[in-house]
Amino acid sequence: GNWLSLFRNAAPYIAAFRGGTAVVHVPSWMLSEPESQNFKGLMEDVAFCSLLGLSCVVVTSIxxxxxxxxxxxxxxxxxxxxxxxxxxxxxxxxxxxxxxxxxxxxxxxxxxx
Known part of the structure; x- marks a missing residue:
């Protein structure tokens, strides 16, 4: 389906960044209750990047x-x-x-x- 073409298009980027490190900043407002779904989505994206071989450093603001x-x-x-x-x-x-x-x-x- 459509997801296969998405991965084919993303493959060069996945290969280029595999083994690399990315810094992800979590702004303090995202830790508040009204934003909990956005925060959850961000953490799921970080976990997915990890599965693809990218090391993520998560920095939170308070x-x-x-x-x-x-x-x-x-x-x-x-x-x-x-x-x-x-x-x-x-x-x-x-x-x-x-x-x-x-x-x-x-x-x-x-x-x-």
Missing amino acids: EDKLVARLRKEGIYEERPGGCTVGNQLRGVVLDERGLAIAKQEAGPARVEV
């Missing part, structure tokens, strides 16, 4: 959850001279407490992937 948690804890403060990290964390400087919160938020993201 920006949305981290900003929400920092605001909840009352330690989200923009300061001049802070590092630019992501879109929402511009100028934010993390102290020891903020870094501990970032580590806590990173754990569930790792488990999801």
Whole structure:
């Protein structure tokens, strides 16, 4: 059927990238409940690429959850001279407490992937 021609057309790309490595970025919004189907689809695509011989490195962002948690804890403060990290964390400087919160938020993201 139609899927056979799809694989025939994809064969040169599969051969070219087999044994290679791809980095897949998972934005933080994709880990939220309304996007769970999109996230599931992305993970299925990553698994399929692995079956085809492509090594995938999955990098997750926790920006949305981290900003929400920092605001909840009352330690989200923009300061001049802070590092630019992501879109929402511009100028934010993390102290020891903020870094501990970032580590806590990173754990569930790792488990999801």
